[in-house]
Amino acid sequence: MTIKNIIISGASRGIGFELAKQLCAENHQVIALSRNITPLQALALPNLHPICFDLQDQDAYKGLVAYLTEKQLSVDVLINNAGKIINKPFEDLGLQDWQEVYATNVFGVAELTKSVLPFMNKEGHVVTVSSMGGVQGSMKFPGLAAYSSSKGAVITLTELLAEEYKETGPAFNVLALGAVQTEMLNEAFPGYKAPVSAAEMASYIKHFAMTGQQFYNGKLLQVANTTP
Template sequence: MSKHIIITGTSRGIGFEMVKLFANQGHKVLALSRNSQPILDLKLDNVSSFSFDLSNEDDYKKVETFVQNEWKHIDILINNAGMLLNKPFAETTILDFTKVYQTNVFGVAEMTRIALPFMKSNGHIVTISSMGGIQGSIKFPGLAAYSSSKGAVITLTELLAEEYKETGPQFNVLALGAVQTEMLEEAFPGYEAPTTALEMAEYISEFALKSNKFYNGKVLQVSNSTP
């Protein structure tokens, strides 16, 4: 059965791979990223894409209009977009923190708020977090803004699951360990992760399609290594 799926952060890495996977399975995808060109270049019939910036209020209206006109409902939202900052804390300004939280926390909250009116009781909102956001996990210097923002969306997910538990949809969060992406290379130059972007995309896409039958308000640690 074909689903209507919105994914943020689709210009590269895991998000890019997920778009291709869902499209090949016959689902309809709205791929959102500041750079829409990589997805447009794929020329996939059941994929729509336009430039979207999580920090731009007007862009959310574009999503609303698209869903109202084209789809009428959303089955799955995957909050995958993330901004990474690797900088010593003493040099991390309030502007740096604001930029990271704008994408990683406020953007997730607003995207979710926009999607909710279009979702049914069995809809699924999956937010991608990081092992760095898990209390008690190994932490790395320079990631104060990034990892704390990833902790915030874990708590946000738990709260939303509670608030909507009577009506749905379901909310879950995946805290990813090291995956071989451009973002990992920026954070840990030269580090080779044991998991490829495609392998993780396969896991997340399967989770998004089926796991809200079994989980709600849960954080799953998807990691076999540190970082």
Template sequence: MKNIVITGTSRGIGFEMTRIFSEMGMNVLALSRNSEPVSEQELKNVHSFSFDITDEDSHIRTKGFIEENWNSKVDLLINNAGAFLNKPFEETTSDDFRRIYEVNVIGVASFTRKLIPYMNKDSHVVNVSSMGGIQGSVKFPGLAAYSSSKGALLTLTELLAEEYKEEGPSFNGLALGAVQTEMLAEAFPGYEAPVSARTMAEYISDFGLKGHKYYNGKILQVSNSTP
């Protein structure tokens, strides 16, 4: 039985991953600002509380849970939480950029740093990013803050893999293409993605459990379409 921490679990892929790991009999700590969608499911071995990845108190509460309930051990961290902005660049303020980067980069870095002491060589950190953060991929107007932050997250993943390659954990990044989620609907109104949130959640869940056996410091493009 693995101990798994997932952020961004109130909807979409994160919500589905929580259900999948519960069905597998894993211990799951599902973290999101809105904890009710998960709590209402009453899933086996799943714990959930309100969590803000940019908030130090949320990090401290998470550490307390891990120490008290999981014997200070985390096998898998999936950084799935993310903030989105679709806004013309000339209208995008410095505060807009700071808000997106606080969630998508700085919050992820800070939270991961807090959890590393509970991981070992066999642990795995999966950072969920976007095809928009891949250099040379198709780019879309209005996503300057969002896509650039997701690019920064991928570079961070590579850097941490190098820094912890001896003692672990392993770090890998998944650059997702179009998945039918609420966030996609906000980015591309009317567009229907060929991949459902459940299908992508199944892929990420499997990768989270097995991917570190084959990869470390790698960025995998998980996309069969544009966007």
């Protein structure tokens, strides 16, 4: 197996944390971005490189570019995993709520991708984690106007980037996930039990991130074991 350099955002818990562990177990070099890197540091893995990173901080992107430049690293895979969810009736959503959700789920994805692109080649793969709630025609749930609409935005963004970079690469794909048992889900829907664990979903995303670019570009894949 070829050892790859992989960047994961939102890596301190849930799917991102499981992804980091699983990829490191396969000896890949993982740059794990999160506002809280303590759980990542506690793993003490030699091929895991935690970086304190806030998607809403412009200096964080500059710092990542400087890090990649200094280490002379090429990036094979970028996984845009970080997400923000607010479960609140539409009439109660304030401008700050919308800004917080979109800052992470849309603007953060765009800025992180833009920052990493110069370090990727034609064979690289950018995978963005979206949600079934962002898929046109899927079942929608009250309280998720900001979250689901932001997840719809990154689906369209992925399609646009695949077209814009189709001659030079890398490949861009987006995964619309169904419910996964994570801390973020529990915070938004206390007591709800999802049919898929974070580790199980991480295993799927890991495999797709490493091989999906051979078969897909600009594609939305729905990853859910239920049919809304």
